[in-house]
Amino acid sequence: MPMTMTEKILAAHSGQDTVIPGQLINASIDVVMCHDVTTPPATSMLQAKKMEKIFDPEKIVVTPDHFQPAKDIKSAELLKRLDGWAKKHKIKHYYPVGQAGVCHALLPEQGHIRPGETIVGGDSHTCTYGALGAFSTGIGSTDLAAAMSTGELWFRIPQTIQFQLNGKLSHGVYSKDVILTVIARIGTDGARYKAMEFVGNTLSELSMEARMTITNMAIEAGGKNGIMPVDDITREYLKGRLKDDSEYTAYESDADAVFESIEKFDCSKIEPMVALPNLPSNGKGITEIEREAMDQCYIGSCTNGRIEDLRIAAGILKGKKVAIRTIVVPATPGIWRQASDEKLFDIFYDAGCVISAPTCGACLGGFMGVLASGEKCIATTNRNFVGRMGHPESRVYLASPATAAASAIEGKLTDPRKYL
Amino acid sequence: MPKAHVYLRDNVNTDEIIPARHLNTDDEAELAKFCLEDLDPRFASKVAPGDIIVAGNDFGCGSSREHAVWSIRGAKVSAVIASSFARIFYRNSINCGFLVVECPGANEKIKDGDELEINARKGVITNKTRNETYNFVPLPDFALEIIDDGGLLNHIAKK
Structure with a gap:
């Protein structure tokens, strides 16, 4: 089957040889x-x-x-x-x-x-x-x-x-x-x-x-x-x-599954997206919503806190200054070390960012960048529910590291393509 | 008689049920004080033992924090009725021995303060205030067994 x-x-x-849904x-x-x-x-x-x-x-x-x-x-x-x-x-x-x-x-x-x-x-x-x-x-x-x-x-x-x-x-x-x-x-x-x-x-x-x-x-x-x-x-x-480097099984769906x-x-038609508060499904193309003012930028989390994400953000922030408080959170010590070795921290520091130790931190409103009432944050995280990053009246906008970095420079939702 | 607390909204999520600022404890009585805090700050003070939460689609979406179920259970709520549930919340509820009832559209028929009775095995909600009944598909037997045993760990220990 x-x-x-x-x-x-x-x-x-x-x-079991086979299983069926349900x-x-x-x-x-x-x-x-x-x-x-x-x-x-x-x-x-x-x-x-x-x-x-x-x-x-x-x-x-x-x-x-x-x-x-x-x-x-x-x-x-x-x-x-x-x-x-x-x-x-x-x-x-x-x-x-x-x-x-x-x-x-x-x-x-x-x-x-x-x-x-x-x-x-x-x-x-x-x-x-x-x-x-x-x-x-x-x-x-x-x-x-x-x-x-x-x-x-x-x-x-x-x-x-x-x-x-x-x-x-x-x-x-x-x-x-x-x-x-x-x-x-x-x-x-x-x-x-x-x-x-x-x-x-x-x-x-x-x-x-x-x-x-x-x-x-x-x-x-x-x-x-x-x-x-x-x-x-x-x-x-x-x-x-791999910690266990014995052979693994790579499964694929059958052609008639x-x-x-x-x-x-058609992913060639996708443009930079921002998910507006308060649901991750509120995604809009950046050109529809550009220019809304932000108070904070947060680059990190299990969604986009990896080295590639930090490189993308650094590429945009290089030689620029951020207009809003910007918190960069490498997701692991390995990523932190790599970013340090690649001198990405120099770029973030010169741009005026805060660099955190690895943590889930403010993504879920824990610490390291919690929001006050009425504040808006562009974040590379995964959820923008009510109160997710702090005060129930704060608001979270989800985006890629590029869009977040570009928005940090201008202090408002910004199309990253102008900085690439 | 248990009273209904009705929320018409869909997507009541775990961040609203128990915000992460309270996740530094797993004490159920403590979590109960903040139950639904970011959805309805008055909830914890107005809920009475046995009361029932009634909501729309996708109740409990978001985080896997079982603290959401504990805060509701800790507030002495006896069940949640929703049009649909997010998967992890639903599973956590069963694992905790807490009754969850999937009854599409119930939140539009039941009004705040209505007196309700749930028969989990027969799949019937009786609205005593309005003299109405609403049918739902009962939980599968294995899930009802887990609830009857007082949760998954008791169920495993029993086996």
């Missing part, structure tokens, strides 16, 4: 991702139920990221609980503060994500890892506790929507603009409960980092997972990086 790549991975992990399965889990907000409650639950023993200390990856380094006393207590638990259970892949980074940038970078595997994480943007041909989805703390204890979780096999992305992106247009275009078309629940499979020749010209920006935001369309087939760019990215629907995009 023909299957999609999501179906194939879930079938292989539940001991079917309930118990799948074995290859990697469990843990961070500081959702994991301490999970470990407390396991302790309370006397189920403390974890299924495999080598298959759990732990990094504090949301509120690290501790932003306040309560966060410090969470970090302390996470640290104590990770040490007690001899978690092999634990990244304490200093090595810690934004989880969805860190795990692929450190070689924990392998094609064909199943990954769950206590964070909705765990769907990011699907760019590497894995099944990957976000879960809450109870599921996290169950996965850490048993190495398994129940799933309903999702229907798959295939997104065919074709055409060369025009100058000044990036993968962020693509995913904002996709979400603007299908809405924040357009892929609710569904697998979002991305294919097409647009992807062939995108780096792994740029691809991860697309799968990262699958959840913003309600998707269960985002996924992409493995190609030479994937293999090149994984070479020498059944998709719930197919959405086609």
Whole structure:
């Protein structure tokens, strides 16, 4: 029976030859991702139920990221609980503060994500890892506790929507603009409960980092997972990086696989996009909305805090001054070091930006750039819900690093193409 | 008798249910004080034990934070009725043993303050105030079993 790549991975992990959408399965889990907000409650639950023993200390990856380094006393207590638990259970892949980074940038970078595997994480943007041909989805703390204890979780096999992305992106247009275009078309629940499979020749010209920006935001369309087939760019990215370098399985959807629907995009027609408050689906072309004044620019997060994003922003900011406060947050220590080596920090410093340590920070209104009432922020992040980055009356505009950097220079929403 | 708190809006998201500024704790009683804070700042002071939240499509979209369910449960809300739910919130609710009812359009029929009764197994909401009933597709048996066991971990421990 023909299957999609999501179906194939879930079938292989539940001991079945075939699965069909709607079917309930118990799948074995290859990697469990843990961070500081959702994991301490999970470990407390396991302790309370006397189920403390974890299924495999080598298959759990732990990094504090949301509120690290501790932003306040309560966060410090969470970090302390996470640290104590990770040490007690001899978690092999634990990244304490200093090595810690934004989880969805860190795990692929450190070689924990392998094609064909199943990954769950206590964070909705765990769907990011699907760019590497894995099944990957976000879960809450109870599921996290169950996965850490048993190495398994129940799933309903999702229907798959295939997104065919074709055409060369025009100058000044990036993968962020693509995913904002996709979400603007299908809405924040357009892929609710569904697998979002991305294919097409647009992807062939995108780096792994740029691809991860697309799968990262699958959840913003309600998707269960985002996924992409493995190609030479994937293999090149994984070479020498994987912690387990045994052979992996690169699944592809069968030619006659059944998709719930197919959405086609001519990506050559996409222009720089900005998602207006308060939904990620409020994407508009920059030419429609240019000139709205901003108070802050935030460049970072699991969506766009990778080295390529910082290079794009630096390319635009070089030799310029920002007109609004601008916060640059490299997502991992590795990215931070690379940006430092490439002298990108000189460019950011000279432009008047603040450079932060790796953290989820203000993306979710934690710290390092929280907004006051009435303030507007252009951000390379993933959500612009009410109060997302601070005061309930502040407003968040989502865009690519290029659009964010250009807007920082002018202090208003700005088409990046004039600076390229 | 449980009273309805009706929100006509779609996309009531986890940032509104429990803003991230309160995620530095997982204490349910503490989280309850801020339940729905950025949607309806008066909610925590007006909700009574057993009350029911009624909303539109895609309730609970956004983050995977189970704190959203805990804050609602901590506020002694007995169930959420929505036209549809975001996937992770729905799953977290079942895993916590908290009742979620998918009933399209219920938020347009039920008015704020209506007295409601839910029969989860039969799939019927009874509106005592308006003398109306609304049918919904009950949760699958395995989900009702998890809820009856008091959540996923109890369910696993039992097995």
